[in-house]
Amino acid sequence: MYIIYKSKQKMSLMFLSIYFVVVIILLYLLKINFNYLWLTLLIFDIFFILNFYQLVFRVTSEGIEFGFGIFKRSIKKEYLNSVYIDNSIGNFFGLGIISKNKKYAFIAKKGEGLNIKLKNNINFFVSTNDAEQIINIIKKEKYV
Numbered sequence: 001m002y003i004i005y006k007s008k009q010k011m012s013l014m015f016l017s018i019y020f021v022v023v024i025i026l027l028y029l030l031k032i033n034f035n036y037l038w039l040t041l042l043i044f045d046i047f048f049i050l051n052f053y054q055l056v057f058r059v060t061s062e063g064i065e066f067g068f069g070i071f072k073r074s075i076k077k078e079y080l081n082s083v084y085i086d087n088s089i090g091n092f093f094g095l096g097i098i099s100k101n102k103k104y105a106f107i108a109k110k111g112e113g114l115n116i117k118l119k120n121n122i123n124f125f126v127s128t129n130d131a132e133q134i135i136n137i138i139k140k141e142k143y144v
Contacts, residue, residue: 005059005137009108009129011052011068015095019049052096055108057128059137064116066106066126071097073106077143079118085131086115092125 026042029035051069058065063076091105092098098105105125107113113127114134128134138144 001060001062003058003060004141005134007057007128007130007134009055009057009127011054011108012095012110016049016053019045019052023049055106055127057114057126057134059134059141059143063143064138066124068097068106068108073104073124075116075118075124077141079120080138080144081117081119083114083116083135083138083144085112085135086125087112 022045023042026038026045029038030042051071053069055068056066056072063074063078063080065072065074067073091103092100092107095107095109098107102121103123103125105127107125107127109127111127112129112131113125114131116124116126118124
């Protein structure tokens with residue numbers, strides 16, 4: 001498997017700032033009174049910051065891949081039904097990984113992205129800054 005195209009979109013800074021504030025509060029609580037609960041929550045919070053820092057979208061020789069950190073989804077080209085440009089505003093409210101009635105969204109920032117329909121009627125929405133370029137590559141490779 002080789003990568004044909006790779007796109008990255010950083011998570012909204014406002015969304016991540018919530019986790020940074022929690023880190024500061026937990027560090028303060030650990031300094032005042034060491035507790036394994038605070039330490040566990042701090043590690044868990046840092047895990048979220050590192051995994052949701054950026055959304056990666058790849059077009060590979062076998063299909064497409066997208067996701068945050070360890071939360072990734074790979075779809076082989078045989079399972080793709082259609083891919084088109086859509087807007088996350090109105091479809092999904094929030095950032096991160098969202099599930100709603102056989103529709104799954106990977107959203108780093110509100111706005112334009114790709115709507116990916118599979119042959120088994122499952123839909124994915126992936127936010128991206130360069131949706132037009134990705135669609136052109138997918139069509140050029142004849143995935144849909």
